[in-house]
Amino acid sequence: MxxxxxxxxxxxxxxxxxxxxxxxxxxxxxxxxxxxxxxxxxxxxxxxxxxxxxxxxxxxxxxxxxxxxxxxxxxxxxxxxxxxxxxxxxxxxxxxxxxxxxxxxxxxxxxxxxxxxxxxxxxxxxxxxxxxxxxxxxxxxxxxxxxxxxxxxxxxxxxxxxxxxxxxxxxxxxxxxxxxxxxxxxxxxxxxxxxRGLAGIQIDVNGAKGDLHSGLYGGGVANPLHALADILASMHDDSGRITVDGFYDRVLSLTDQERRAYAELSYDEESTRKELNVPELFGEEGFSFLERTWARPTLEINGMHGGFQGEGIKTVLPSAASAKITCRLVPDQDPDEIVEKLTAHVQQKTPKGVVVNVTPFDKGRxxxxxxxxxxxxxxxxxxxxxxxxxxxxxxxxxxxxxxxxxxxxxxxxxxxxxxxxxxxxxxxxxxxxxxxxxxxxxxxxxxxxxxxxxxx
The missing domain is CATH 3.40.630.10 (Zn peptidases)
Structure with a gap:
């Protein structure tokens, strides 16, 4: 050498x-x-x-x-x-x-x-x-x-x-x-x-045929933004665990050797918190920051859109709302299966008065x-x-x-x-x-x- x-x-x-x-x-x-x-x-x-x-x-x-x-x-x-x-x-x-x-x-x-x-x-x-x-x-x-x-x-x-x-x-x-x-x-x-792998979807929520005056129709017609908020809120519990049925079925657990190796890195979570300027780090209970970000699956809302976005207030009841979601996957999760489970969850949680469509996007194992x-x-x-x-x-x-x-x-x-x-x-x-x-x-x-x- x-x-x-x-x-x-x-x-x-x-x-x-x-x-x-x-x-x-x-x-x-x-x-x-x-x-x-x-x-x-x-x-x-x-x-x-x-x-x-x-x-x-x-x-x-x-x-x-x-x-x-x-x-x-x-x-x-x-x-x-x-x-x-x-x-x-x-x-x-x-x-x-x-x-x-x-x-x-x-x-x-x-x-x-x-x-x-x-x-x-x-x-x-x-x-x-x-x-x-x-x-x-x-x-x-x-x-x-x-x-x-x-x-x-x-x-x-x-x-x-x-x-x-x-x-x-x-x-x-x-x-x-x-x-x-x-x-x-x-x-x-x-x-x-x-x-980690990847599975992405877009959720489109549609209500009335066009935007409505909230004074004339508010309280009498479903609001797609409210419906979207309900759907998205249903995807996690208060401890950061994903509530989509079957989401964790195939997840391979970390070995004891891996968890020891991560612990030996002595990762400074407090330094990360300060660098990001957040009150505290958050994620699935029972796992360290490295375990959450390297070896546990996630479901993240990457963007939401609907209604009036300009300066000030416009008293509108929007006709549509949408959100983009990506999941980071770990072995042995299958992106096609995860998209199916996400779609089923959205359909199950869809409130009355709106129509919801789910479109799959990026996938990677x-x-x-x-x-x-x-x-x-x-x-x-x-x-x-x-x-x-x-x-x-x-x-x-x-x-x-x-x-x-x-x-x-x-x-x-x-x-x-x-x-x-x-x-x-x-x-x-x-x-x-x-x-x-x-x-x-x-x-x-x-x-x-x-x-x-x-x-x-």
């Missing part, structure tokens, strides 16, 4: 220049005007794969932006690590809030500033340089590797499910390694082994790799070696449906070893990546390949 570490140090300047080149490409997947840039970024990734020593590289077409593939399969009897990442980035707006132009990378205070620096070009680049370091110093890799780098993650990966299904044999491996999640905090390397899986524990050891401190084992409260896609279709364990920090402004102006984590992350990724070679 010393040769590999020395290679990173000796080539740091030239590698960062290459990273700047990659970050200079405005590969914004959401904007059709940047389609040529998407092609340029895909070609750049393929060229970097070839330079690193990967074989069978290809820019593979999809129904949208292409996927870039490459592999090296010359380690007989050793596991195969599949790397996933994305080369597309978020729009840079509002550009005027950037201190330096978003696609003119700038290094200051040992941070590199650019759109995509941390999400996810910088971390994809680290994977490529890890391969290059082994190939340049040892002329071989300790494991077999495959790369799948897509160009649509920032728009929801609409074509990736079909791509993975179509190419499942090509992409098959023994572990999926992803660097696109944040560390717990500065100096605290983190292995994420689970993500939760995933978890067992906490004690060798691929997860290997990640912890690799991070501890690189950072010189014990790694945190976490789940994430958010949802990344593409990870569940790989988990389900390829049936592989997933290790999420991200090196960004929550404070690095991904999706916001002045996105940046701490070079401390770039350096230590390279070492951790190299250590992980060695760990997997011997322990999977």
């Amino acid at each position: 010393e040769e590999v570490k020395n290679y990173f140090e000796q080539h740091r300047s030239s590698h960062l220049s290459q990273l700047k080149e990659f970050l200079s490409i405005p590969s914004i997947s959401a904007d059709p005007d940047h389609k040529p840039d998407m092609g340029a970024a895909a070609s750049w990734v393929e060229g970097s794969m070839q330079a690193a020593g990967l074989e069978n590289t290809a820019v593979m077409e999809t129904g949208g932006h292409p996927v870039v593939y490459g592999d090296w399969m010359h380690a007989p009897g050793k596991p195969t690590v599949l790397f996933y990442g994305h080369y597309d980035v978020q729009p840079a707006d509002p550009v005027e809030l950037w201190e330096t132009p978003p696609f003119q990378p700038d290094i200051r205070d040992e941070k590199i500033y650019a759109r995509g620096a941390t999400d996810d070009k910088g971390q994809v680049f680290m994977h490529l340089k890890t391969i290059e370091a082994f190939m340049q110093t040892k002329r071989e890799l300790p494991v077999n590797v495959k790369f799948c780098i897509e160009g649509e993650e920032e728009i929801g990966s609409p074509n990736l499910d079909e791509f993975v299904e179509k190419h499942r044999e090509l992409l098959q491996g023994d572990v999926l390694l992803v660097s696109d999640t944040p560390m717990l905090e500065k100096g605290r390397p983190t292995v994420c082994y689970g993500l 939760p995933f978890v790799t067992p906490f004690d899986h060798p691929a997860i524990q290997a990640a912890g050891r690799a991070l501890e070696t690189a950072y010189g401190t014990t790694a945190a084992y976490t789940r994430m409260g958010g949802s990344v449906p593409v990870i569940e896609t790989f988990s389900q279709i390829l049936n592989v364990p997933v290790a999420l070893m991200g090196f960004g920090l929550p404070t690095e402004n991904f999706h916001a102006p002045n996105e940046h990546f701490h070079l401390e984590n770039y350096d230590k992350g390279l070492e951790a990724l190299a250590e992980y390949l060695m760990e997997i070679s011997e322990n999977l």
Whole structure:
């Protein structure tokens, strides 16, 4: 490993220049005007794969932006690590809030500033340089590797499910390694082994054929806003538990080992309360803040609309009201089943005098790799070696449906070893990546390949 570490140090300047080149490409997947840039970024990734020593590289077409593939399969009897990442980035707006132009990378205070620096070009680049370091110093890799780098993650990966299904044999491996999640905090390397899923609905409540004068009709016609308020209030009890029938039927409980690991993180709930400026934290009784936000399901009202929204008062009885709801799901909850249960609950709680429709929206399955899986524990050891401190084992409260896609279709364990920090402004102006984590992350990724070679 010393040769590999020395290679990173000796080539740091030239590698960062290459990273700047990659970050200079405005590969914004959401904007059709940047389609040529998407092609340029895909070609750049393929060229970097070839330079690193990967074989069978290809820019593979999809129904949208292409996927870039490459592999090296010359380690007989050793596991195969599949790397996933994305080369597309978020729009840079509002550009005027950037201190330096978003696609003119700038290094200051040992941070590199650019759109995509941390999400996810910088971390994809680290994977490529890890391969290059082994190939340049040892002329071989300790494991077999495959790369799948897509160009649509920032728009929801609409074509990736079909791509993975179509190419499942090509992409098959023994572990999926992803660097696109944040560390717990500065100096605290983190292995994420689970993500929550998602189920979203919109509730539309309709009453009279049009808005009515509340003096003429109030008290004689059902008010859709009142009906909506009743429906929404019926979804939780006073202790924060969700009251939708059957909502918790499939929920897998945390293991004692997981609960101990979360407790050992010594998370400061009071600091969070003060930072958020709320009188107290709130949630399902019997669980800590981390358990509630990482490993318990939720039902949240994301927005409500109805009636007069302007300044002052308009004495109107509105004809319609609506609300948007999303649920974060945990293993083994099924988003389709949850939508069915939500719909049944709404229908059961609909007051007289109104008509209610439920429309499903975003869905994504939760995933978890067992906490004690060798691929997860290997990640912890690799991070501890690189950072010189014990790694945190976490789940994430958010949802990344593409990870569940790989988990389900390829049936592989997933290790999420991200090196960004929550404070690095991904999706916001002045996105940046701490070079401390770039350096230590390279070492951790190299250590992980060695760990997997011997322990999977």
